[in-house]
Each structure stands twice: as C-alpha cells, then as structure tokens.
Amino acid sequence: MQTSLTPSKTVIGTDRPGRAIRTENLTKRYGRNRGITELNLEIAEGEIFGFLGPNGAGKTTTIRLLMNEIHPTSGSASIFGLDCMKDSVKIKKLTGYLPGEFMLYPGMTGAQTLKYLASLRGGVDWKHIAGLAERLQLDLSKKFREYSHGNKQKVGIIQAIMHKPRLLILDEPSNGLDPLNQHELFNLVRELRNEGATVFLSSHIMSEIESTCDRVALIREGKLVKVGSIGDLADLKCHYLEISFKGKAQTDFLRSLEGVDQLEIGETAEGDTVRCIVSQEILGSVVKHFAQYEILDFVSHEPSLENIFMDFYGKSANLPEGR
Template structure:
C-alpha cells in the first residue's frame, strides 16, 4: 500500500511545555487510521503540524509526498480537515459558512453538499452562534467532506454529536474508505476507533507508544462489569473465568465487580446460574487504561515504543 501520510521523527515543543517527540508513522492510501491518546497526549499537535498550522522543530511530515510546511497550499487542495476546537464566524449562517469554504476551495459539487446537509440534518439557515455544540460540529464536518478530499484529517470529529449522527458519521467514513480515500482520525474514545479504523497509533505524553492493527486494541481494551444478585454468590465462580482479570465483591457478597479484558461470554453464562437483579458494564477512559496498562506492568512508554510494528 502506498503511504499517503509519512511522518518521520517529528518533534515539536512549546517552550518548556511538551508537544511531541520523535513521532514516526505512515498511513497508507485508502486506510482509516486511528490516532489514539488521552487528553494532552500530542494528537492535536501532530495534526496541526500536518495542517501546517505550526512548524515542527525537527523531523518531517509529508502528505501525498509533499512536505506539509513547504507545500501546504498544494496539499490542502486534496485534504479536508476538522480542527480540534473549531471556531467560525458566529454571525454567518451554516449555509453561508459552507458556501464560503466551498468558494475558497474553488467550488464543490452542490448536489453532494446538499446530500451531506440532508444526511446530517443540518438547518443551514441558522447563525453559527445559535447552533448547539452538535450542530456546530456538523457544519465543520460537512466542510471537511464536501469537496470529496483524497485525505481527511479529523481531530476528535464526533465530539458533541448525538449517537444518531455519530452513526451517520461512521457511515461517511466507511464510504470514504470504500471510495479509496484516506482518513486520519484522532480520538480518545477506544470504541470509536475500534468501529471505524483499520489501523491505530497510540500516543502518550508526546511519544508514539504503539502502532498496529485495530485487533491489537484487544490487548489494551479493558472494561468493568458490575453484577448485582438477589443473593450472595461465591466469588470463585467468576475469578477463574476467561476474560476476567480481577474480581471484587460488594454488598456483602451479593454483587461482584469484574475487571475484564476480551469477551464477556463466559461471565454472562456463569452469572446466569444465579438470580441477577442488574448488570452494568463500564468502559474506562483511555487515561485509566493507560494508567493501568502502561504503568502497572512497569514498562515505561519509551520501551513500549520499541515494539512499534
């Protein structure tokens, strides 16, 4: 697969503040690449370098073989982007904003633009200032997709979208992939990346700590299940089950909290032997996952970085 995004030893610092250090990865054409990391990990800094909003201290970043800084105007002809904290002129309507950016791109297919507007159910007649957070996000998403760019660079694109529109967004990304376009998507939500991406890179404290196929997420994906029973249950019934990494009893033995990794099938079948009152599943934040996965096993991030596939 030809690499369409090539990042090599990219480093950027903000004075004393950390940015990113020695970040290297490649994204192949037609790939949907997830860029995962907790808040402040360096995802937005990487994207801002790719979009030539900031200049790297060292290293290189290329899109379609062109240097992101030197050839930024050429690159942006084939890129659509959603910034992390989009801000637009509050006095313009959604329609005016879309028309303005369409003009700055030299015009777009109006039919496709209207399709996107219908699809995300955006009222283009309202002023940007009057939009809810979700509707503001829709405007920014549409402007990124409307010219059918070869590369989409999306910084936490579904933040603020309701589940229905998130689903619609997933469909848009899927279609982009089917049409052979490339998507670079940053997120701090594991499940979102799992759903839409083919490959992922994980960044933490400015360094890329893991990169590989989406199935590798299983290694780090952990969640919790809490089951409340009508009577006390023996904890041993769950401790040895496949996927369970830790068990804790609650409510005088009438509830168990299970730390999980992988499939919950064995747990559900074991719980069925007892009268269940409720079952709740909780997906920890990526920060929690990192804290447990990368620190509890005692392996520093740099060492893990050596495992980059």
C-alpha cells in the same frame, strides 16, 4: 438522501506508492512544555487510522504539524510524498480537515458559510452539500452564532468532506453530536474509505475508534505507546477470567505465576468462583492447568479498547487539557 463521496484524483509527490502520511522523528516542544517527541508514523492509503489518547496527549499538536499550522522543532512530516511545510498549499487541495475547535463568521448562515468555503476550493456542487446537510439534519438557513455546538460541528464536518478529499483529517469529530448524528458521521467516514480516501481520526472516545478504524496508534504524553490493528491491541495486555469450581478452588498455581493480577475467590453453595486477570502470555498455561479439575463454568473475555486505554494511562492519570 445519499450522496456520492468518490475522492478527487490529484497528482501526488514522490513518496512510496500506497503511503498517505509519514512522520520521521517528528518533534514539537513548547519551551518547557511537552508537545510531541520523535513521532514515527506510516499510514497507508485507503485506511481509517485512529489516533487515540486523552486530552493533552499530543493528538492536536500532531495534526497541526501535519496541516502546517505550527512548525516542528525537529523531524519531518509528509502527506502523499509532499513535505508538510514546503508543500502546504498542494496538501490542502488534497485534504479535508476538521479542527478540534471549528469557528467561523457568526453573522453568516450555514449556507453562506459553506458556499464561501466551497468558492475557496474552486466550487463544489451545491446539491452535494445540501445532501450532506440533510443526512446530518442541519438547517442551513440559520446563522452560525445561532447554532448549538453540535450544529457548528456539523458545518465543520460538511466543509471537511464536501470536496471529496483524498485525505480526511478529523480532530475529535463527534464532539457535540447526538448518537444518531454520530452514527451518520461514521457512515460518511466509511463511505469515503470504501471509495479510496484515507482517514486520520483523532479521538479520546474508545467506542468510535473500536468500531470504525482499521489500525490505531495510542499516544501518551507526546510519545507513541503502541501502533497496531484493533485485534493487536485487544490482545496486548490481558484476559479477564471467571472460573467456577465444584468444591474448593486450587489457586496455588495462579499465585505462583507472574502475570496474574486482581485474584479474588468467592464462595457459593456448589464451590468456589475464582476471578482474575492474566496476561496473554500465560493464558494457555492457565487453561491447560485447570482442565484437570471439575469446572462448572469458565468465562474468558478480551479487554475492550477502553480497558487497554486505562491500562496504558492509568485511572488516576491527570494530563493537562489542550494540545
């Protein structure tokens, strides 16, 4: 059963037309502990914006500031031109929100929970809610305490989108979902975007960001590392090369360049195979140089978002769990 997800129309503030979220030097400190530092973001209406970072990078802190669950140490944030602190009630009418940990009344059924939350929003068509539950394969007759973690997450997803929000904020939304329900979740996200909504998606899972988002911000230790399209990020660091030569490989040129890493040479019956990582800036020079040699095979591929993620954070990064 398919359900319409046309977002509701609501009068918004005085921010520049087309801008859904804006933060200016947004900072939150927890005493000596890190939160976020001077975060500057602009998110356009109608885009799916990915907020990517490991646990502890500052993703949830940012979202809690946007939703006025905590107050900033300094800086400001606005949603559709409305101040996130002063206009929090108005913002919540525009927004659907799935927190990182969704917990409600354990003795209520899924249906009772969603009817109660719908009443707080002034009423939502029950057929629409039931249709969303069917798409996510959720039994609404069970009590909340009887649900698995994944089914509790489904209740959270439904309450976030059931009122057709203008802005949808999702904090680790696929947590606990099986692959089929993850797929359906992101179908719902794309449907919302296609009908005019803006989606702010926080995640540490590269594949769901890569397949869903229009733009991505990478956050590390409370600071923005990079903001750009998926294509921008894919070209950010390097290319992976594997070159098979007929005969011995001439590698002095590679060894002389800055921007070459993990150079390896393997021997085969026909000749040498060179494997290395080269930066985007020198890729053209490398290709032009080796064009003069007899090459049996040349393979180049761009890094996945996961590769980029590991370049920024390092395989040995051990950031704290939580915020």
